[in-house]
Structure formats: structure tokens, C-alpha cells
Amino acid sequence: MTKKTDPRTAEPDAELDICDVVCPMTFVKAKVALDDLEVGQILAIRLNDGEPTENVPRSLKEDGHRVLKLTDNRDGTYRLLVKKAPDYF
Amino acid sequence: MAADYKALKNGGFMRQRQKDNFSLRLKVIGGNLTSGQLNTISRAAETYGHGYVHLTSRQGVEIPFIQLKDVEDVKKALSDGGVETGVCGPRVRTVTACQGIDICPSGCIDTLDLANEISGRYFGRNLPHKFKFGVTGCQNNCLKAEENDVGIKGGYVVSWQSADCSLCGVCVKACRQGAITADEEKVYFDPEKCSNCGRCVKACPTDAWSGIPGYIVSFGGTFGNLIAQGLQLTPILTDREKVLKACDAALDYFAEHARAGERFRLAADRVGWEALKSLLESRL
Numbered sequence: 001m002t003k004k005t006d007p008r009t010a011e012p013d014a015e016l017d018i019c020d021v022v023c024p025m026t027f028v029k030a031k032v033a034l035d036d037l038e039v040g041q042i043l044a045i046r047l048n049d050g051e052p053t054e055n056v057p058r059s060l061k062e063d064g065h066r067v068l069k070l071t072d073n074r075d076g077t078y079r080l081l082v083k084k085a086p087d088y089f
Numbered sequence: 090m091a092a093d094y095k096a097l098k099n100g101g102f103m104r105q106r107q108k109d110n111f112s113l114r115l116k117v118i119g120g121n122l123t124s125g126q127l128n129t130i131s132r133a134a135e136t137y138g139h140g141y142v143h144l145t146s147r148q149g150v151e152i153p154f155i156q157l158k159d160v161e162d163v164k165k166a167l168s169d170g171g172v173e174t175g176v177c178g179p180r181v182r183t184v185t186a187c188q189g190i191d192i193c194p195s196g197c198i199d200t201l202d203l204a205n206e207i208s209g210r211y212f213g214r215n216l217p218h219k220f221k222f223g224v225t226g227c228q229n230n231c232l233k234a235e236e237n238d239v240g241i242k243g244g245y246v247v248s249w250q251s252a253d254c255s256l257c258g259v260c261v262k263a264c265r266q267g268a269i270t271a272d273e274e275k276v277y278f279d280p281e282k283c284s285n286c287g288r289c290v291k292a293c294p295t296d297a298w299s300g301i302p303g304y305i306v307s308f309g310g311t312f313g314n315l316i317a318q319g320l321q322l323t324p325i326l327t328d329r330e331k332v333l334k335a336c337d338a339a340l341d342y343f344a345e346h347a348r349a350g351e352r353f354r355l356a357a358d359r360v361g362w363e364a365l366k367s368l369l370e371s372r373l
Contacts, residue, residue, distance in 0.1 A: 007255065007257065049262075053262040054262055054263055054265070054288070057259040057292050057294070058259075058292040061291075061292065061293075061294050062194055066294055067257055068255070068257060068294075069255075069257045069258060070257055070259045070262060071258065078262070
């Protein structure tokens with residue numbers, strides 16, 4: 001069990017903007033960005049409202065990562081905080 | 090030889106435009122064939138057909154250009170290789186299914202297992218007209234449940250446990266029905282708006298949302314000459330035995346009330362949907 005991260009205070013280790021791509025590249029870009037992080041580090045992803053906010057968190061969960069928080073940026077985009085999981089869990 | 094075209098058709102031999110040529114329909118359940126079966130089909134198409142197969146709109150396989158004189162030989166060759174012939178005419182047809190929960194991340198139910206059970210119970214049963222079953226694993230509805238005489242669609246009956254919730258906000262966006270809202274303290278769920286799609290359960294990072302798999306059953310769909318969407322006449326069923334009882338009831342109603350050559354939809358429109366609803370209520 002990795003230690004709990006409080007999403008209110010969690011500082012991201014990297015930022016990623018996937019507002020310029022659509023499915024499936026949204027997930028691919030997030031996956032590649034997570035590959036560059038160490039286990040337990042946090043990625044902040046900026047993504048469009050709609051299909052990306054519906055599906056990207058779920059796809060990351062299915063890969064075993066821990067989604068911490070989805071926040072409305074109130075400009076048609078959202079900010080998703082995700083903590084990198086080990087390859088095998 | 091005097092050909093019994095009706096018997097040939099029952100056995101899946103579809104008469105072609107070309108005299109004494111048949112397109113041979115094979116039995117496939119849920120679109121799955123083993124590599125061994127594919128090899129058998131490949132050899133049969135090479136030996137007895139024109140070296141190709143046709144994939145039908147309902148996950149079936151047909152081998153065109155089978156000669157009348159070869160009918161028995163090709164049936165034996167297929168049977169020896171683990172492939173059965175399909176059916177046509179007024180009876181229960183191929184049961185279709187998506188890959189379901191075993192393969193697909195979106196799946197809520199074991200579609201292939203259910204399709205196999207339905208096929209085992211009903212495939213080829215003689216009825217007033219054709220009758221189609223289709224099983225789809227979730228509300229993405231890849232297998233188009235509502236275009237079947239009886240369609241079965243997977244879903245979840247969902248619930249939320251506050252102790253496990255991190256208030257991340259993912260479920261609020263995952264829900265397409267607006268059934269979930271949240272503030273800084275709590276998640277609010279309106280079951281009236283819930284469509285049982287289960288997207289909240291699939292998306293929830295902490296498993297605060299959980300779901301009991303269920304079956305949404307629709308009746309009277311048809312997508313040929315007449316296009317009509319199957320109707321859901323019961324609440325979502327979480328007991329698989331009840332799904333089979335609902336299928337039994339639909340077939341009994343159809344066998345009893347439909348005229349020869351009348352589809353389930355038209356029989357229900359003529360006889361009345363209330364009678365079907367009452368029958369379902371009494372059986373479930």
C-alpha cells in the first residue's frame with residue numbers, strides 16, 4: 001500500500017496539457033508522461049471537459065494509477081491529479 | 090434428386106441465385122470461433138466452396154457456392170472438425186454477444202457465458218417466425234440489444250459508501266445522466282436519474298462506488314423490413330435465473346399468440362403489450 005496523499009495539499013511533480021488532442025491520444029500522452037515519473041510521483045493533467053474528463057480518469061485507474069482529484073478550471077478545461085503506481089500492483 | 094429446399098434451409102443452406110448453389114450458414118455463438126474451427130471452415134470453403142467465406146451482419150459465417158450434391162459431405166467434414174451448421178427460417182437464430190466482462194474494460198456482465206446458455210436452451214427452437222437474441226455487456230451497446238426480439242444489456246445497480254470516498258470529483262463527470270453531484274463534504278446520488286450504466290463504478294479511484302451486475306432486458310426489437318426498438322418491460326434484473334425466466338416467458342408468449350410468419354413485435358402490437366407484461370410479472 002502506498003501512503004495516502006491528501007489531494008488538497010499534493011504538489012505535482014510534472015504538468016501535462018492534453019487539450020490539443022482527442023481520444024485515444026489523450027490517454028497515450030498521459031501514459032507517456034507517467035512513464036517519465038517515479039512511482040509515487042504526481043502528474044497534473046489539463047484536459048478538456050466532455051469525453052476526456054469522462055474517460056481519462058477511468059483509463060488511468062485501469063492502468064493501476066491512483067486518481068486523486070478532478071477540478072473544474074471554469075474555462076472549459078479540468079485539472080486532474082494522478083499518482084503514479086508501480087508497474088505491477 | 091428432388092431437393093427438399095425447406096429442409097436444406099432449416100439446416101442453414103441458403104439457396105443462392107445460382108441454381109443448385111447454396112450459401113451454407115454455420116453455427117456461431119457470440120461471434121467466437123476457435124482457430125481449429127476456423128481451419129475446418131477454411132478447408133471446407135477451399136474444398137466445397139469458392140475459397141472464401143461471408144461474415145454475416147449477426148456474427149455468423151456462411152460458405153457460399155456449396156453444391157447441392159456436396160451437402161452431406163460438407164456437413165460431415167464440418168462436423169468432424171467441430172463446426173455445426175446454423176439455422177434459418179421460423180426459429181431461434183444465432184445468439185449474438187459482445188466480448189463482455191472477460192475481455193472488455195467496459196463490460197458489466199459475462200455476455201458469452203449467457204449467450205452460450207441461451208443458445209443451449211433455445212437455438213433452433215421452432216416458432217411462428219424468426220426469433221433473435223442478442224447480449225451486450227454495457228450501455229455502449231456494441232451488440233445493439235434493442236434490435237433483437239429479446240435483447241439483454243449489462244449494467245450495474247450502484248451504491249456509494251462515504252467511508253471510502255476521497256471526494257475526487259471523478260464520478261460527477263463520469264456520470265452522463267447528471268445523477269451524481271458533490272460538494273466538499275459529500276457525494277449526492279439521485280437514483281431516479283441513474284441509467285445503471287456503471288460508469289461511476291468503473292471510474293471511481295477508491296472503489297467508493299460499487300455495483301451489482303444486472304441485466305436490462307428489452308422485448309420486441311426488429312431491424313429489418315420493420316424497424317422498431319425493443320422495449321424494456323421490467324426493471325433491471327440482478328438475478329440471472331430471472332433473465333432466463335423472462336426469455337422463457339417471451340418465447341411462450343410468442344409461440345402462443347403469434348400467427349405464422351408474424352414477428353414478435355407485430356404479435357405484441359396486435360395482441361397487446363399488457364398481456365406480455367402480465368406474463369412477465371407472473372413469472373419473475
